[in-house]
Amino acid sequence: MAAEIVVVTGATGFVGSYVVKELLETTSYAVRAVVRDAQNADKTQFLRDLVPEGDDGRLSFWSADLTSDGSFDAAVMGSHYVVHTAATVSLTARHPQRDIVDVNVNGVRNVLRACQQATRAGTFRRMVMTASVSTIEDLALPAGHVFTEADFNNSATVQNDPYPYSKRMSEQAAMDFVQALSSEDKFEVVFVNPGAIYGPHLAAHHLNGSSAIIRDLMTGKVPMCPQLAFGYVDVRDVAKVHVALLTQGTAGASSHWSSSTLLTCMSNPMPQSAICWWRAFLLAIPFSGENIERLDVKSGVPAQSCLNKQGWQALHPTVITHYDQLTHDLQPLFDSSKIRQLLGFEFTAKEKTLKDSMDALIAHGEVESPAEANS
Numbered sequence: 169m170a171a172e173i174v175v176v177t178g179a180t181g182f183v184g185s186y187v188v189k190e191l192l193e194t195t196s197y198a199v200r201a202v203v204r205d206a207q208n209a210d211k212t213q214f215l216r217d218l219v220p221e222g223d224d225g226r227l228s229f230w231s232a233d234l235t236s237d238g239s240f241d242a243a244v245m246g247s248h249y250v251v252h253t254a255a256t257v258s259l260t261a262r263h264p265q266r267d268i269v270d271v272n273v274n275g276v277r278n279v280l281r282a283c284q285q286a287t288r289a290g291t292f293r294r295m296v297m298t299a300s301v302s303t304i305e306d307l308a309l310p311a312g313h314v315f316t317e318a319d320f321n322n323s324a325t326v327q328n329d330p331y332p333y334s335k336r337m338s339e340q341a342a343m344d345f346v347q348a349l350s351s352e353d354k355f356e357v358v359f360v361n362p363g364a365i366y367g368p369h370l371a372a373h374h375l376n377g378s379s380a381i382i383r384d385l386m387t388g389k390v391p392m393c394p395q396l397a398f399g400y401v402d403v404r405d406v407a408k409v410h411v412a413l414l415t416q417g418t419a420g421a422s423s424h425w426s427s428s429t430l431l432t433c434m435s436n437p438m439p440q441s442a443i444c445w446w447r448a449f450l451l452a453i454p455f456s457g458e459n460i461e462r463l464d465v466k467s468g469v470p471a472q473s474c475l476n477k478q479g480w481q482a483l484h485p486t487v488i489t490h491y492d493q494l495t496h497d498l499q500p501l502f503d504s505s506k507i508r509q510l511l512g513f514e515f516t517a518k519e520k521t522l523k524d525s526m527d528a529l530i531a532h533g534e535v536e537s538p539a540e541a542n543s
């Protein structure tokens with residue numbers, strides 16, 4: 169019998185590539201990797217290298233663009249599942265409505281229309297979509313609020329926070345789309361809402377996100393501990409959950425929006441300040457001796473060792489749009505119990521996430537190894 173087919177959009181991305189890896193390593197599905205340009209070997213070779221020996225033919229490449237209507241139709245036709253990770257992941261843009269919101273919202277509609285056609289053709293079952301905690305985490309809520317799938321970020325607008333707004337509107341667009349489907353066109357949509365995603369990068373072009381922050385801490389470009397708290401999660405956990413939710417979970421369980429969707433809040437619960445996480449990380453770095461000494465205090469991190477708003481913005485200007493809400497005094501709290509219970513799943517320990525991220529940066533030659541740095 170022919171293998172069932174999973175389509176992964178955004179397959180070149182940080183999350184998408186781990187979803188492809190997880191599918192190839194732990195399932196027997198055939199995988200269609202959707203990328204902007206299937207001929208671009210620079211962007212796709214690292215994915216070809218993930219194919220287990222003797223499994224040639226399980227991974228195929230398809231070209232599609234979120235901004236082009238009908239672009240995903242061919243890739244999705246005849247498939248059984250879609251993991252939709254593709255999005256513009258950009259916090260700012262000159263034209264935020266056009267370049268962030270429209271791309272992400274129209275993009276998801278494009279993919280959903282392709283799923284509808286595949287449903288009519290008799291194969292399609294479920295789309296798992298990478299959403300974000302930024303669609304849940306309403307920073308206007310009082311400190312101490314514990315975020316769950318029941319929350320919705322109502323304060324983000326295209327003016328004040330275009331990326332979270334685009335993610336929220338993408339979810340809403342997907343909700344509206346499936347709700348309007350006739351019974352013969354019905355398929356399921358499941359949302360995964362990860363916090364900030366960390367973990368070892370697989371390709372050099374992934375160095376535009378969390379890996380770049382870790383690299384800059386390791387090299388000393390950012391010589392202090394970011395005074396920030398936010399929900400985070402390991403990229404490998406994110407991939408595992410996307411793949412598990414292709415078939416597991418009863419769609420409809422406890423979603424407040426629609427009877428055909430399941431929301432999954434995925435962020436490490438944060439009973440202690442995230443700043444301790446950063447501190448543990450900095451102390452683990454074996455070759456920034458000078459900085460470590462300054463940070464190595466027994467109880468907490470001294471204020472002077474924390475990078476303040478101006479310093480952080482200077483180093484990572486696009487990262488911090490909500491610094492004031494994210495300082496360690498106002499740590500956001502997430503309850504991720506639903507997904508852990510549903511899948512019998514535990515999050516990767518933060519020390520492992522960080523250690524593996526650092527090892528990857530060294531292995532890829534982005535940061536000198538301690539031995540080389542000390543010689």
Ligand SMILES: NC(=O)c1ccc[n+]([C@@H]2O[C@H](COP(=O)([O-])OP(=O)(O)OC[C@H]3O[C@@H](n4cnc5c(N)ncnc54)[C@H](OP(=O)(O)O)[C@@H]3O)[C@@H](O)[C@H]2O)c1
Pocket residue numbers: 177178179180181182183184203204205211232233234235252253254255256257271298299300301335361362363364365366374377378
């Ligand atoms: N990273 C995080 O901390 C985080 C946290 C929560 C949620 N998420 C969500 O996770 C998903 C994946 O993010 P990521 O971190 O993996 O980002 P990423 O590495 O930038 O990957 C984004 C992917 O989307 C593709 N893409 C962008 N614009 C496209 C377009 N117009 N048409 C087709 N494909 C397009 C990119 O293709 P190219 O390679 O061609 O650019 C890339 O494959 C996104 O939906 C994001 O909102 C991310």
